[in-house]
Amino acid sequence: MEIPQIPQDEFIEPTESRTLRVSGSDISRITKALKSPTRQRILSILRDTQLDVSRIAEKLKQTEANVSAQVQLLQKAGLVNCRYEAGDHGVRKICEVVVDKIIITLE
Numbered sequence: 001m002e003i004p005q006i007p008q009d010e011f012i013e014p015t016e017s018r019t020l021r022v023s024g025s026d027i028s029r030i031t032k033a034l035k036s037p038t039r040q041r042i043l044s045i046l047r048d049t050q051l052d053v054s055r056i057a058e059k060l061k062q063t064e065a066n067v068s069a070q071v072q073l074l075q076k077a078g079l080v081n082c083r084y085e086a087g088d089h090g091v092r093k094i095c096e097v098v099v100d101k102i103i104i105t106l107e
Contacts, residue, residue, distance in 0.1 A: 018098060020078060023105040030102060033077035038062070039070050043079065043097055045084040052085075071095055 022030050033039055038060065043058055045051065057067040071093070074080040082095045 004006075007106070017100050019101045019103060020027070020099040020102045021107050022107065027104055027106075029077050030079075033045070033073055033079055034102075036070065036073075038066075039074055041071055042074060046095055047083065050094050050096040052094050054092070055094065068093070099106045 006018055020030070020064045022034060034043075041060060045056060050058075053068050053071060054064050056071070057064045060067060070090070071080060071082065075082055079097065080095050081098045082093050085094055
C-alpha cells in the first residue's frame, strides 16, 4: 500500500502543536503578559526546558521575588504552567511554557 504524499501547499500542522486562540477581552490579558521584555525572556528561556524560579532568576540576573511575580502573570494569562516539587531546601516552583503559538482574532 502506498502512502499518499501531502502537496507542499497543503501543509498540515502537527497535532501536538499547542495553539492558544484568543479574542475579545482575552486579547488584552495576553498582550499585557507579552508586553514586558522580562516576561518575553522568561518564555524564551522556558521554550525548550522546564526550570524552577531560582534558575530562571539566575539566568536573568534578577531576584527570585521579581521572577516569581512575572511568572505568576504568565500563569494568569495561560502561557505558563507551574507545579511544586520538593527541593534540597524546601519546595521548588517548576515552570514550563504551555503554548507554541498564539492566534489573535479581532471581532
